[in-house]
Amino acid sequence: xxxxxxxxxxxxxxxxxxxxxxxxILIYPVLQTGFRSFYDWDGLSEATFTxxxxxxxxxxxxxxxxxxxxxxxxxxxLAFFQIGxxxxxxxxxxxxxxxxxxxxxxxxxxxxxxxxxxVCQLWIAVYDPTNGLINRLFDILHIPYQQNWLTSPTHxxxxxxxxxxxxxxxxxFALLYAGVxxxxxxxxEAATIDGCSKWQAHRHVTLPLMRETxxxxxxxxxxxxxxxxxxMLIMTSGGxxxxxxxxxxxxYRYAFMESEYGYACAVSVLLVAIxxxxxxxxxxxxxxxxx
Amino acid sequence: xxxPKSYTYGLxxxxxxxxxxxxxxxxxxNSSNGGNGSTETAGNSADGTETVKLxxxxxxxxxxxxxxFDYAVEELKKVMPNVEIELDPAxxxxxxxxxxxxxxxxxxxxxFTDWSTLQTFAKSKNVEVLDDYEVxxxxxxxxxxxxxxxxxxxxxxxxxxxDTGIEFQLLYYNKSIFEKVGIATPIKTVDELAAxxxxxxxxxxxxxSIFAKEKWIPRAFYAGFVTREDSNGFGTLDxxxxxxxxxxxxxxxxxxxKLQEAGLFDVNATNTNYDQASALFYQEKAAMFVNxxxxxxxxxxxxxxxxxxxxxxxxxxxxxxxxxLFINGAGSPQGYAVSPSSKNKEIAVQVASILAQKxxxxxxxxxxxxxxxSKTDKPIAGSVPAMMDRLAKEVLPNAQAYAGALNNTKISTxxxxxxxxxxxxxxxxxxxxxxxxxxxxxxxx
Numbered sequence: 183x184x185x186x187x188x189x190x191x192x193x194x195x196x197x198x199x200x201x202x203x204x205x206x207i208l209i210y211p212v213l214q215t216g217f218r219s220f221y222d223w224d225g226l227s228e229a230t231f232t233x234x235x236x237x238x239x240x241x242x243x244x245x246x247x248x249x250x251x252x253x254x255x256x257x258x259x260l261a262f263f264q265i266g267x268x269x270x271x272x273x274x275x276x277x278x279x280x281x282x283x284x285x286x287x288x289x290x291x292x293x294x295x296x297x298x299x300x301v302c303q304l305w306i307a308v309y310d311p312t313n314g315l316i317n318r319l320f321d322i323l324h325i326p327y328q329q330n331w332l333t334s335p336t337h338x339x340x341x342x343x344x345x346x347x348x349x350x351x352x353x354x355f356a357l358l359y360a361g362v363x364x365x366x367x368x369x370x371e372a373a374t375i376d377g378c379s380k381w382q383a384h385r386h387v388t389l390p391l392m393r394e395t396x397x398x399x400x401x402x403x404x405x406x407x408x409x410x411x412x413x414m415l416i417m418t419s420g421g422x423x424x425x426x427x428x429x430x431x432x433x434y435r436y437a438f439m440e441s442e443y444g445y446a447c448a449v450s451v452l453l454v455a456i457x458x459x460x461x462x463x464x465x466x467x468x469x470x471x472x473x
Numbered sequence: 474x475x476x477p478k479s480y481t482y483g484l485x486x487x488x489x490x491x492x493x494x495x496x497x498x499x500x501x502x503n504s505s506n507g508g509n510g511s512t513e514t515a516g517n518s519a520d521g522t523e524t525v526k527l528x529x530x531x532x533x534x535x536x537x538x539x540x541x542f543d544y545a546v547e548e549l550k551k552v553m554p555n556v557e558i559e560l561d562p563a564x565x566x567x568x569x570x571x572x573x574x575x576x577x578x579x580x581x582x583x584x585f586t587d588w589s590t591l592q593t594f595a596k597s598k599n600v601e602v603l604d605d606y607e608v609x610x611x612x613x614x615x616x617x618x619x620x621x622x623x624x625x626x627x628x629x630x631x632x633x634x635x636d637t638g639i640e641f642q643l644l645y646y647n648k649s650i651f652e653k654v655g656i657a658t659p660i661k662t663v664d665e666l667a668a669x670x671x672x673x674x675x676x677x678x679x680x681x682s683i684f685a686k687e688k689w690i691p692r693a694f695y696a697g698f699v700t701r702e703d704s705n706g707f708g709t710l711d712x713x714x715x716x717x718x719x720x721x722x723x724x725x726x727x728x729x730x731k732l733q734e735a736g737l738f739d740v741n742a743t744n745t746n747y748d749q750a751s752a753l754f755y756q757e758k759a760a761m762f763v764n765x766x767x768x769x770x771x772x773x774x775x776x777x778x779x780x781x782x783x784x785x786x787x788x789x790x791x792x793x794x795x796x797x798l799f800i801n802g803a804g805s806p807q808g809y810a811v812s813p814s815s816k817n818k819e820i821a822v823q824v825a826s827i828l829a830q831k832x833x834x835x836x837x838x839x840x841x842x843x844x845x846x847s848k849t850d851k852p853i854a855g856s857v858p859a860m861m862d863r864l865a866k867e868v869l870p871n872a873q874a875y876a877g878a879l880n881n882t883k884i885s886t887x888x889x890x891x892x893x894x895x896x897x898x899x900x901x902x903x904x905x906x907x908x909x910x911x912x913x914x915x916x917x918x
Contacts, residue, residue, distance in 0.1 A: 224593055224596065224597070225572060225576060225593075226572065226575050226576055226593055226594070226596070226597035226599060227593070227596040227597040228597075244911075306744070310741060311740050311741050312739075312740070312741065330740050330741065330897075330898075332741075332744045333740065333741060333742075333743050333744055333897050334897075334899075335894070335897065335899065335900065336899075417744075418686075418743075418744060419686055419687075419688070421686070421688065421743055421744075421890070421893050421894075422743040422893050422894050422896070422897045422900070423890040423891060423893055423894035423900070424890050425894075435886070438567060438569055439567065439882075439886060440882050440883065440886060441572075441589075441593050441882070
């Protein structure tokens with residue numbers, strides 16, 4: 183084995199095809215996007231170099247504020263529901279005294295394998311202000327809380343984010359459950375001997391030892407929230423008006439509706455930068471020893 | 474941390490490759506016209522002439538699009554038997570597939586598209602300028618009156634041969650519901666329409682069903698009111714001197730808001746698609762419906778004599794009478810265009826012209842639609858829906874003005890966003906005006 187690992191030339195040669203493919207399908211488009219963001223370009227005609235003009239325009243664009251705010255709300259809803267609820271469910275399912283754990287585990291994961299379109303259509307029906315399940319339920323229970331779930335310019339983003347959170351909670355649950363199960367049983371036994379209750383043991387043993395899992399879960403949730411798009415497209419077409427826009431929706435609008443590919447590239451660069459920044463911050467937070 | 478040399482080499486090779494690819498891609502804008510493999514000379518026909526195969530990208534997804542096209546292709550065979558058409562059915566994607574064809578230098582010989590795409594293609598030289606072709610002159614000479622703006626672009630060039638005339642939106646209403654609820658027709662003023670909305674709502678009907686999830690429809694609804702105040706309609710906003718929203722547009726916004734507040738629309742209007750909205754109207758749960766004149770066939774088929782259309786109301790009766798024959802549709806160019814990279818460009822131009830004219834012939838002779846771009850000698854074959862007949866006799870011959878086209882995409886998109894927002898609570902006319910003013914100032918510095 184050492185003989186093979188010592189041959190650096192062989193390693194380089196074996197890695198090269200994968201690196202080339204990686205370069206072509208990932209690094210090349212990213213660099214092209216960055217490159218094009220300095221141009222005024224409609225996607226077909228010859229591009230004109232405009233320097234930082236696209237970025238100046240972007241930072242003065244009111245859609246950016248809406249999109250960033252929505253992205254953050256979306257990310258917060260995902261983090262809260264998927265990781266918060268996912269943790270509770272993972273801890274419950276890891277408890278061997280709970281009956282029907284296998285059924286619960288399967289049930290939580292079912293929405294993940296459904297098509298996003300199907301899930302969105304389902305929730306459009308649930309959110310319908312006249313005949314939808316939620317308003318009907320409030321009506322039956324005589325709770326005066328009838329809402330226009332998807333047409334409110336301020337609250338519909340939360341309703342939409344919840345759909346994503348509901349659908350992909352099973353994925354986060356699977357990661358968190360695997361994290362819980364990977365912790366050696368002896369740690370819990372030691373904590374119990376020291377007088378910890380079950381929840382104290384989870385608080386002082388399980389959660390700190392799942393730091394790496396949480397790091398990954400938060401990265402997935404936050405970056406998914408910042409780049410959310412499909413649910414808005416299907417459920418509200420970004421509306422009413424532009425109230426449900428996110429950065430990805432901005433990219434879609436400028437590239438495909440207004441043929442401003444250069445400007446759309448600038449938005450893409452910003453999205454990548456924000457996602458990277460979020461990833462770095464999450465890594466820093468979870469790498470701190472006291473966490 | 475020290476990297477082994479080989480890792481550094483590997484990374485260097487990767488970066489070099491990426492850099493080269495990036496640089497290679499930098500000049501690809503010029504390659505969009507590079508090649509075209511769509512046209513073929515397929516062989517010889519029975520009479521010994523060479524057969525030419527042309528690829529046509531056209532809409533072909535329902536009766537309204539497939540029947541006129543199929544008819545045109547059959548008619549083409551009689552005139553140009555040596556031409557074989559290979560259909561590439563268009564998808565409803567805002568012409569993204571067509572733009573991808575253009576970007577990859579893989580354009581079909583003939584394609585059907587709208588003015589927005591034609592403008593982009595004109596800039597990138599992906600559309601043949603048809604000004605100097607003989608067939609263009611004969612097409613122009615055979616056009617129905619008032620439809621020239623469908624052929625000649627605002628820049629004076631001809632890019633595509635249109636089949637339809639200037640299309641516009643109508644307010645459809647269910648006569649029997651109106652009678653049942655006790656609403657007198659015609660509704661002439663916005664106040665009358667607001668009062669009708671209240672009555673209909675109290676009677677348990679959705680006053681007007683609108684598929685406002687598609688943003689063009691609230692925009693079209695708003696255009697109807699603008700046209701009552703300004704016959705040029707949205708065309709006014711294309712003027713570079715317009716830096717603030719004119720009063721006609723503010724009045725129209727106030728009228729739409731007033732109607733929204735009177736409960737004209739369903740609470741879920743901005744999240745309702747065509748299928749849902751039309752179902753409400755055809756199941757007689759909604760009393761009114763807004764769509765283009767093409768909806769006449771479906772509505773007459775489903776509701777028979779119960780349905781009719783009305784003119785857009787105005788601020789008062791005098792304005793209504795003075796402006797009811799201002800048409801809210803604008804004549805922007807669209808139709809069958811030809812790719813400059815077609816190997817049989819001359820033939821393709823002729824074929825595009827024939828497809829457009831024969832498609833118009835089908836619409837007129839088989840569907841009885843007078844809203845076509847070209848004249849035809851063929852008589853109307855079947856019975857014409859009463860609403861279309863009314864349109865043909867009452868409106869088209871007496872039309873006083875057609876709205877101007879709005880070519881600025883930014884202003885147009887902003888109108889769509891903000892007219893949709895007008896249909897919801899908590900969005901004010903002031904917000905509408907302020908947002909439009911911001912865009913106008915930016916676009917017309």
